[in-house]
Amino acid sequence: MSKTLFEKVWDSHIVDSVESGQEILYIDRHFIHEVTSPQAFDGIRRRGTGLFRKNRIVATADHNVPTKDQHLPIKDLLSKLQVDTLIQNCDDFDIELYGLGHPYQGIVHVIGPELGITKPGMTIVCGDSHTSTHGAFGAIAFGIGTSQVEQVMATQCLLLERPKTMRITINGNLADGVSSKDIILYIISKLGTAGGTGYFVEYAGSAITALSMEARMTICNMSIEMGARGGMIAPDEITYDYVKGREFSPKGDSFDKAICHWNTLYSDEDAQFDKEYAFEAEEIPPMITYGTNPGMGIGISDKIPKSNSESFKKSLKYMGLEMDMSLLGKRIDHVFIGSCTNSRIEDLRIVADYVKGKQKAEHVKAMIVPGSKQVEKQAEEEGIHEVLKEAGFELREPGCSACLGMNEDKIPEGEYCISTSNRNFEGRQGPGARTMLVSPLTAAIIAIEGKIVDTRNFVNEVVTA
Amino acid sequence: MEKFNTLTSTVIPLPNEDVDTDQIIPARFLKSTTRQGFGENLFKDWRFDSDRKMKDGFILNDPSYSGSILVAGKNFGCGSSREHAAWALYDYGFRAIISSYFADIFKGNALNNGLLPVQVSDDFLEIIFELVESEKNTELKIDLVDQQLSIPGTIYSEKFNISAYKKTCLLNGYDDIDYLISKKSQIEQFEQTHIEF
Numbered sequence: 184m185s186k187t188l189f190e191k192v193w194d195s196h197i198v199d200s201v202e203s204g205q206e207i208l209y210i211d212r213h214f215i216h217e218v219t220s221p222q223a224f225d226g227i228r229r230r231g232t233g234l235f236r237k238n239r240i241v242a243t244a245d246h247n248v249p250t251k252d253q254h255l256p257i258k259d260l261l262s263k264l265q266v267d268t269l270i271q272n273c274d275d276f277d278i279e280l281y282g283l284g285h286p287y288q289g290i291v292h293v294i295g296p297e298l299g300i301t302k303p304g305m306t307i308v309c310g311d312s313h314t315s316t317h318g319a320f321g322a323i324a325f326g327i328g329t330s331q332v333e334q335v336m337a338t339q340c341l342l343l344e345r346p347k348t349m350r351i352t353i354n355g356n357l358a359d360g361v362s363s364k365d366i367i368l369y370i371i372s373k374l375g376t377a378g379g380t381g382y383f384v385e386y387a388g389s390a391i392t393a394l395s396m397e398a399r400m401t402i403c404n405m406s407i408e409m410g411a412r413g414g415m416i417a418p419d420e421i422t423y424d425y426v427k428g429r430e431f432s433p434k435g436d437s438f439d440k441a442i443c444h445w446n447t448l449y450s451d452e453d454a455q456f457d458k459e460y461a462f463e464a465e466e467i468p469p470m471i472t473y474g475t476n477p478g479m480g481i482g483i484s485d486k487i488p489k490s491n492s493e494s495f496k497k498s499l500k501y502m503g504l505e506m507d508m509s510l511l512g513k514r515i516d517h518v519f520i521g522s523c524t525n526s527r528i529e530d531l532r533i534v535a536d537y538v539k540g541k542q543k544a545e546h547v548k549a550m551i552v553p554g555s556k557q558v559e560k561q562a563e564e565e566g567i568h569e570v571l572k573e574a575g576f577e578l579r580e581p582g583c584s585a586c587l588g589m590n591e592d593k594i595p596e597g598e599y600c601i602s603t604s605n606r607n608f609e610g611r612q613g614p615g616a617r618t619m620l621v622s623p624l625t626a627a628i629i630a631i632e633g634k635i636v637d638t639r640n641f642v643n644e645v646v647t648a
Numbered sequence: 649m650e651k652f653n654t655l656t657s658t659v660i661p662l663p664n665e666d667v668d669t670d671q672i673i674p675a676r677f678l679k680s681t682t683r684q685g686f687g688e689n690l691f692k693d694w695r696f697d698s699d700r701k702m703k704d705g706f707i708l709n710d711p712s713y714s715g716s717i718l719v720a721g722k723n724f725g726c727g728s729s730r731e732h733a734a735w736a737l738y739d740y741g742f743r744a745i746i747s748s749y750f751a752d753i754f755k756g757n758a759l760n761n762g763l764l765p766v767q768v769s770d771d772f773l774e775i776i777f778e779l780v781e782s783e784k785n786t787e788l789k790i791d792l793v794d795q796q797l798s799i800p801g802t803i804y805s806e807k808f809n810i811s812a813y814k815k816t817c818l819l820n821g822y823d824d825i826d827y828l829i830s831k832k833s834q835i836e837q838f839e840q841t842h843i844e845f
């Protein structure tokens with residue numbers, strides 16, 4: 184019987200089916216962080232079950248950590264308590280922790296792939312919705328709640344209803360200055376924030392297979408913003424090249440064997456999806472969001488649409504914007520480049536390539552937060568560090584930072600922030616902060632210009648890698 | 649987990665669509681290491697201004713509305729996987745949420761914490777909002793056994809869906825972990841043949 188990529192991976196992890204239609208799914212890797220794990224550890228202690236497979240758990244501290252002076256004790260006492268609790272729990276239960284000060288520390292969805300922990304064909308979960316990122320490797324990866332974190336700790340399994348399958352195909356070539364972030368913002372603007380609810384999405388087509396692993400991760404990362412449980416892309420040579428030689432990747436013979444298996448991970452030609460969409464790459468412009476959910480996106484030179492919906496009006500009021508208005512020329516005070524969507528080495532390279540020899544606009548505060556210690560190190564080795572500093576960008580230490588404003592990196596009330604993160608919800612980057620989501624290249628251009636511009640007029644200056 | 653059977657209560661109407669988890673419980677309140685106390689910060693930025701003064705006009709600040717059922721606009725609970733959203737609603741005193749659409753992860757989290765998400769048709773949701781607007785003390789009755797939501801004293805009622813397994817769990821106050829733990833030997837057996845590359 185022909186199967187989709189999703190079905191192949193899912194089916195190979197089914198322990199049992201329950202009468203009511205639920206299935207017991209075996210989980211290969213479980214990432215944990217300080218925010219959504221403490222209550223799960225509590226539960227484990229209360230039940231006295233212990234951990235079922237501690238070697239399948241990897242921990243890091245990312246959501247709540249400062250991005251300045253990480254070698255000093257955390258100043259915010261509540262943050263410190265949470266990070267200390269993680270350390271204590273990992274110690275008590277003997278779990279591998281890449282905490283502050285560890286060379287592997289970083290945002291959980293950045294470190295998994297870069298350490299070779301994330302591999303094709305796996306099932307991966309984490310108490311964080313952007314776990315969908317790991318789907319870029321042809322893994323089934325999705326976010327779970329804390330009760331489920333506890334389930335996986337206690338049994339390495341989850342009880343789940345099988346999601347429906349959706350395929351989104353994008354064929355053709357992207358225009359200059361358009362990147363994977365624009366692809367996903369475009370898709371979400373078309374499908375809406377609930378368009379994917381109940382589905383697991385596979386991204387396919389020539390515009391997708393042409394992308395690097397970093398770019399694929401950006402797309403899968405934001406699957407959740409259209410309501411989908413996760414997104415995935417069939418593994419190919421680009422995937423294998425990325426995985427090869429990383430810290431925890433299989434080596435030698437094992438790697439060759441793995442490739443034999445990974446080569447079977449694709450949707451069969453006549454496999455049936457519950458839903459299909461197709462878009463043309465040529466039609467995708469550089470995107471920007473104007474509202475308070477990621478579905479409220481437009482081409483950067485388009486006008487804000489009109490709508491009678493109360494939620495829509497409320498959203499524009501929060502953003503200080505009006506219907507039918509163009510965003511071009513709008514002054515911007517903050518630029519944030521970071522988050523598990525766009526803080527990988529490739530993102531930093533794109534920014535550095537553009538800003539090299541330029542200066543950020545004087546009034547702009549431009550902050551770059553690398554996704555991990557490894558990204559930070561590589562940036563230093565490549566001299567990206569210097570380029571960014573010379574252009575007036577502030578380089579921070581790794582963490583989630585202003586993506587969700589749990590630490591002190593917040594945007595002041597009422598001010599606009601051009602951000603490469605994934606959510607523009609009210610107050611996401613701090614109470615009253617106004618977030619506009621864009622690609623790293625667009626963020627770089629706006630940081631230099633100090634206002635929103637049609638980035639296509641600037642891309643000729645970009646040296647394409 | 650607390651058992652759920654039937655619930656009759658007045659309701660709090662929140663017609664906004666796409667209420668995301670960052671509104672339900674803003675990220676800066678996720679620093680706790682226990683499950684308790686999140687109710688205080690439920691809808692924090694909608695309830696209070698930056699000087700901690702109550703904001704007029706937000707429904708939870710209006711003393712004429714009360715009850716343990718929240719009726720919300722379409723696509724409730726979108727956004728992050730933080731279970732804190734479900735804890736905050738529960739801790740505040742809600743036992744059921746009614747909407748015409750729920751985000752996936754939120755729905756699962758709610759069910760795992762004894763908070764019942766009841767999905768109704770757009771039309772029925774509209775009727776509830778209208779009735780509550782004209783009569784603040786309108787009560788709703790949720791009968792989990794019959795999977796029926798009704799408005800006592802009116803002709804209005806609607807059946808709702810819930811997986812048979814989740815229903816049993818709620819009726820008995822069991823959770824998924826109890827069930828999975830009972831399957832341990834089967835899980836170990838699966839591991840014998842499961843190859844991971």
Ligand code: SF4
Pocket residue numbers: 245246290291292311313522523524582583586587604605
């Ligand atoms: S960077 Fe943002 S979206 Fe990603 S894991 Fe951290 S908080 Fe979540």
